[in-house]
Amino acid sequence: MTEIRPFRVEVPQADLDDLHARLALTRFADQIPGSGSEYGVSVEWVKDMVDYWRSGYDWRAWEARLNAHPQFTTEIDGQNIHFVHVRSAKQDALPLILTHGWPGTVVEYLDVIEDLSRDFHLVIPSLPGFGLSGPTAEKGWNRYRTAKAWVELMARLGYERYGVVGNDGGSLVSPEVGRLAPDRVVAVHVTQIFSFPSGDPAELQDLTEDEQAALQHLQWFWENMGAFNQLQSQSPQTLAHAIADSPAGLLGWMGQLIGGHLDRDFTLTNIAIHWFYGTASSSIRFYYEDAKAEHPTEPTTVPIGLAGFANDFQSIRRFAERDHKTIEQWNTYDVGGHYAAHEVPEVLAADVRAFFAGRG
Structure with missing residues (x-):
C-alpha cells in the first residue's frame, strides 16, 4: 500500500476522562524520607506531575498545536x-527528514519547524512503534529497518536528494539512512555520535583531558541512570505490563530521561502521546530489537556533522572517526541539553542551516 492519508490528532474525550480517572486513583510508591532522587525518580516529582496532569495541563491546546501542521500517515513495510x-x-x-528518539515524539521538533521551514522542506516522522505511528505488530523494528522505511518514505514523497537530521534514537537511525542511500542523502546532522571505546587498551592511552572527562561523564551516566537501557534491551515486555496500565507509572519511568529541568508541558505532551496512542510497550521494544540486530562494521561514508550540547552525551571524536569516514562538522555548545530542538531551538536551527548550506 502506497497511499498517503491526511491525519489529525483527535483523542476522544472518553480517553481523556479515562486518563483523569486513572490519575485520580494513583497508588503512589513509598519512599525513604529525605532520599530525594537517590533511588531514582522521586515520589515528590511524580506526585507533582500527576497533579498538574490532572488539573493544570491542557492536552487540547497541544493537540491544536500539532494540528497546526500538515500531518499524514502511510504504510511502509507493513507498519x-x-x-x-x-x-x-x-x-x-532542500528536504530534510528529522528523527526523534525515546521517550520523545515528533513534539521534540515543534519549536524549530517555523525557523527551519524557511529554508527546508521538513519531513518529521514518528518512529515505528512510537506515538502517533501506533504500536508495531512485528519483530525487527530496529534502527536499520527504520532507516530503510525512511528511504522509502522520502522516495514516496518525491524527494530525490535530501538531508537527514537526528537526535537520540534519531542519531542512530540517521547515519543508517545515509548508508542505505548515499546517492540521495547529501549529509547527516546529529546531536550525538554514539561511538564508544572498542576495548583495545591502546585507544585509551593518550586521551586528552576533555576526552577523559567525556568518558567519566559517560561512565557516571551508565552507573547511575543506565537501568532503562539494560531493562529495555533485555526484557521490555516485563516492564510493559506496568507502564501500559498506569499513566503514573509511565510518567515515573519516562520521567527519568524527559523530566527534571524540562518544562512540564513538554514532558507531559511527549508522555501523553505514548499513553493515548498505546505505544508505551512498543517504543521500549526498539531497544531490544536494536540490541539483537547485526551491526555493520564498515564506517559510514556520507558526510556527517555533529552539534553537541552541554547537558547531554559527550561524543568523542577519535572514536567517531573510526565509525564515520567523513566527519565534516564538530560543533559543541555550552548551552542546551538532550532535547536541544526544544531547549535552544535557535541554536540548533542555526547549526542545521549552516551545515546544509550549499548542499542542495
Missing part, C-alpha cells in the same frame, strides 16, 4: 507511519 510534512515557501528548498 503504519505517521509524519509531519511542512513544505517551505522556497520550491527548490
Whole structure:
C-alpha cells in the first residue's frame, strides 16, 4: 500500500476522562524520607506531575498545536507511519527528514519547524512503534529497518536528494539512512555520535583531558541512570505490563530521561502521546530489537556533522572517526541539553542551516 492519508490528532474525550480517572486513583510508591532522587525518580516529582496532569495541563491546546501542521500517515513495510510534512515557501528548498528518539515524539521538533521551514522542506516522522505511528505488530523494528522505511518514505514523497537530521534514537537511525542511500542523502546532522571505546587498551592511552572527562561523564551516566537501557534491551515486555496500565507509572519511568529541568508541558505532551496512542510497550521494544540486530562494521561514508550540547552525551571524536569516514562538522555548545530542538531551538536551527548550506 502506497497511499498517503491526511491525519489529525483527535483523542476522544472518553480517553481523556479515562486518563483523569486513572490519575485520580494513583497508588503512589513509598519512599525513604529525605532520599530525594537517590533511588531514582522521586515520589515528590511524580506526585507533582500527576497533579498538574490532572488539573493544570491542557492536552487540547497541544493537540491544536500539532494540528497546526500538515500531518499524514502511510504504510511502509507493513507498519503504519505517521509524519509531519511542512513544505517551505522556497520550491527548490532542500528536504530534510528529522528523527526523534525515546521517550520523545515528533513534539521534540515543534519549536524549530517555523525557523527551519524557511529554508527546508521538513519531513518529521514518528518512529515505528512510537506515538502517533501506533504500536508495531512485528519483530525487527530496529534502527536499520527504520532507516530503510525512511528511504522509502522520502522516495514516496518525491524527494530525490535530501538531508537527514537526528537526535537520540534519531542519531542512530540517521547515519543508517545515509548508508542505505548515499546517492540521495547529501549529509547527516546529529546531536550525538554514539561511538564508544572498542576495548583495545591502546585507544585509551593518550586521551586528552576533555576526552577523559567525556568518558567519566559517560561512565557516571551508565552507573547511575543506565537501568532503562539494560531493562529495555533485555526484557521490555516485563516492564510493559506496568507502564501500559498506569499513566503514573509511565510518567515515573519516562520521567527519568524527559523530566527534571524540562518544562512540564513538554514532558507531559511527549508522555501523553505514548499513553493515548498505546505505544508505551512498543517504543521500549526498539531497544531490544536494536540490541539483537547485526551491526555493520564498515564506517559510514556520507558526510556527517555533529552539534553537541552541554547537558547531554559527550561524543568523542577519535572514536567517531573510526565509525564515520567523513566527519565534516564538530560543533559543541555550552548551552542546551538532550532535547536541544526544544531547549535552544535557535541554536540548533542555526547549526542545521549552516551545515546544509550549499548542499542542495
